[in-house]
Amino acid sequence: MKSFSSSSFASENAVALEFAADAVKDNPYALFTDFQWFLLAGKDTVFFTAFSKSRFDDTMLQDLVTKMVSLAPQLTHGFRGAKPGYPFPQRILEEITSVEDVDSFEGYPDKWLSHSQDVFKHPELPLFRVMAANLKNGPDAEGRMSIIQVRSAHCLMEGSDAALLTRSQTANHGIQSDKGRSENWFKRFRQGFRGTMMAWVYSVAGNLMNAPERKLHFRTLAIPRQRVRALANRIGVRQRSLYFALVTFALHSEKDRRVKEKFITAAYTMLDTKRTASDDDFFRVRALEAKFPFNVDFVSYAKAVDAEMEASENKDITKFQLTILAMMGALRRLSRTFPWMINDKVWRLQGATADMVLTLVPPHRSVGPLTDWMIEPIYCGAFHQSTNISTFCPGREYMTISFVVEERHLQYVDRVNTLIDQLETLG
Numbered sequence: 374m375k376s377f378s379s380s381s382f383a384s385e386n387a388v389a390l391e392f393a394a395d396a397v398k399d400n401p402y403a404l405f406t407d408f409q410w411f412l413l414a415g416k417d418t419v420f421f422t423a424f425s426k427s428r429f430d431d432t433m434l435q436d437l438v439t440k441m442v443s444l445a446p447q448l449t450h451g452f453r454g455a456k457p458g459y460p461f462p463q464r465i466l467e468e469i470t471s472v473e474d475v476d477s478f479e480g481y482p483d484k485w486l487s488h489s490q491d492v493f494k495h496p497e498l499p500l501f502r503v504m505a506a507n508l509k510n511g512p513d514a515e516g517r518m519s520i521i522q523v524r525s526a527h528c529l530m531e532g533s534d535a536a537l538l539t540r541s542q543t544a545n546h547g548i549q550s551d552k553g554r555s556e557n558w559f560k561r562f563r564q565g566f567r568g569t570m571m572a573w574v575y576s577v578a579g580n581l582m583n584a585p586e587r588k589l590h591f592r593t594l595a596i597p598r599q600r601v602r603a604l605a606n607r608i609g610v611r612q613r614s615l616y617f618a619l620v621t622f623a624l625h626s627e628k629d630r631r632v633k634e635k636f637i638t639a640a641y642t643m644l645d646t647k648r649t650a651s652d653d654d655f656f657r658v659r660a661l662e663a664k665f666p667f668n669v670d671f672v673s674y675a676k677a678v679d680a681e682m683e684a685s686e687n688k689d690i691t692k693f694q695l696t697i698l699a700m701m702g703a704l705r706r707l708s709r710t711f712p713w714m715i716n717d718k719v720w721r722l723q724g725a726t727a728d729m730v731l732t733l734v735p736p737h738r739s740v741g742p743l744t745d746w747m748i749e750p751i752y753c754g755a756f757h758q759s760t761n762i763s764t765f766c767p768g769r770e771y772m773t774i775s776f777v778v779e780e781r782h783l784q785y786v787d788r789v790n791t792l793i794d795q796l797e798t799l800g
Contacts, residue, residue, distance in 0.1 A: 393457040401452055401496070407702040408653040409528040413451070414708065415720040417527035418489040420775075421535045421753040422482045423739075424517040427746040429505040435466040437521075438503050440743050444537075445544040447529050447655075453497045461499070468495075471504045478513060481506075481520055486591035486775075488756045489524040501525035517748060527755060532734030532764070533644060533657050535753050541741025546655055564692070568699020575700065576707060579719035586717075587724055587759035592776040592786050595750040596793070601772060604796050608672055613765075614679035617641065617731050620763045620774065621678070622671055623788035624729065630782065631728045636664040641731040643686070652695070659694045661685050662727075671792060672799075717758065724759035733765040 396403045402413060429437075439460060442448045446458050461469075485506070492500050502524045512518040523535075534544040601619075605612045621639060625631040632638050642658045663681050668674040708715040732755065739747035754764040754775030761778045776786055 390456075390458045394455075397450070397455055397457060401450075401455055404450060404457070405528060406653050406655045407698060407705050408656050410705050411701040413526060413528040414704075414715065415723075415758060416490060416493055417758075418492065418524060418756045419527045419530050419532075419535075419753065420486060420489065420522060420524050420756075421751075422485065422520060422522040423751045424478070424481075424515075424748045425505075425519045425521055425746040426512065426516050426748055428507050428518050429472055429521070431467075431470065431472055434470045434472055434503060434505050434521075435463075437743070438466055438470055441503075441523075441538060444542065444743065445530070445534055447534075447544075447546060448499060448501055448525070451500045451526065451529060455499075465499065468498055469502050471502070473504075473506050474509045475506045476509055478508065478517060478520065482522070482752055483591055483593055485520070485522055486593075486754070487524075488589065492524060492526055500529055515748075527757075531656055531658055532642075532732060532753065532766075536735035536737050539737040539739050539744050539747070539751065541743040546657075564695045565699045567696045568701075569703040571696065571700040572703030572707060575722065576704065576714045576719050579722040580714060580716070582722060582725075583718050584721040584725050584759065586721055587761075587779050589756065589759070589761075589777050590780055590783050591754075592778070592783060593752050593754075594774045594776075594786065594789060595752075595771045596774070596790070598767065598770060598772050600793060600797070604793065607799075608675055608796075610675050610679040611682075613733055614682055615675055616733070616765050616772065616774070617682070618665075618671070618675035618678040619789050619792055620731065620776075621665060621729055622674055623792060624761075624778065624782045624785050626667075626669075630785075631667075632726075633664070635667060637667055637729070638727045639663045639665060639729050639731050640727045641682075641733075643733070644735065652691075653698055659691075660697060662693060671796070720757075721759040723757065724761065728761065730755075730757070730760055730762040731765070732762065733767075736767045738769055 393404060402410065405413065442461060449455060449459060449461070450457050489502070492502055504522050504524075505519055507519045508517070537544040601612055601615055605615045608615065610618075617639070621637045625637045628634055640660060640662055642660055644657055644659070663685055665674070665681055666677045668677060704715060734753060737751045737753070739745065739749075739751070749768045750771035750773045751766055751768050752773045752775050753766045754777055755762050756777050761782060762776075763778075764775045766773045766775070774789070776783075778786075
């Protein structure tokens with residue numbers, strides 16, 4: 374049981390809420406899927422931020438949170454004393470919101486972004502925070518009066534949730550797996566066996582290798598979508614492929630900046646409607662692996678990225694995802710039996726297996742009462758321990774890229790704009 378459909382009868386919904394409250398009485402995470410547990414145990418977080426043409430005070434921000442929670446009831450899960458599906462009392466709203474005044478927006482939103490580990494420090498509070506900053510002397514030349522940021526544990530929110538909330542639509546998950554599409558027993562057994570073996574290898578390797586902690590830094594870019602759309606058409610690749618190529622080429626062209634000499638290795642995510650009974654019941658996203666053959670000529674590299682992604686997605690993309698889900702379940706069981714094995718060393722290991730994690734979230738377009746105050750560009754991103762990540766967030770006019778990367782990569786972020794400028798000068 375994960376969340377509660379708005380189409381349920383009132384009596385059924387009341388019973389479901391009562392059952393959920395009872396289920397989490399002793400363990401706030403009792404209703405979490407294995408995927409949610411994995412992200413919670415790794416203390417992974419996500420953020421969403423945008424400027425506003427309106428000024429926010431405490432009451433307005435708390436009202437915004439109340440509306441947000443009504444559309445995304447999963448935000449009421451995962452803390453001590455939680456009543457899943459019920460509105461927050463005033464005392465909680467006051468604890469998880471904050472408003473401040475600033476002199477200017479110079480350096481924002483980058484200077485405001487963080488790993489958000491504070492959301493885990495108070496087990497009696499929800500796993501998210503909402504903050505606003507107002508300009509002291511009125512709107513700036515661009516009409517911006519304030520900036521809003523939502524910071525959440527990743528186990529509660531994914532990119533598609535942020536996209537739905539931006540449109541003032543419900544982000545209630547329901548059951549994401551398709552119980553009517555069961556795979557044959559041998560395939561389930563094979564995936565479960567692989568996942569279990571992977572969990573043991575992952576946990577043992579993490580403890581033995583003891584990968585050093587990588588301090589991550591935050592940086593954002595906002596690129597007019599029309600520029601990249603025109604370039605993608607000229608080169609003959611999909612826009613998504615070009616964005617991925619721009620970022621990986623900019624940050625990992627030098628041999629000492631990638632895991633493998635001849636490839637740039639990446640993990641990337643996508644939404645998929647072909648669900649099975651073995652899929653996670655909460656998250657909509659699928660994970661895929663890719664090896665992009667490196668080429669010093671960027672146009673050739675971009676075409677290779679496009680071809681690699683097409684080849685990967687034409688295969689059975691459920692295989693890798695379901696093996697990973699089985700691994701997460703096995704890690705969860707291991708953490709109960711051998712809690713000392715599942716530690717920060719294990720979570721740091723994930724950052725050493727790929728050069729970059731790439732996430733393209735669904736389009737974020739502000740519509741409706743929840744977000745009518747919003748001004749583009751809109752930014753969202755994720756933090757995973759010791760893992761280089763770039764998140765692509767399309768709006769109406771801009772594609773924003775939020776980088777969470779090691780300092781050694783930070784200086785190369787500006788290469789993305791340089792590459793675009795160079796491509797536009799080509800005949």
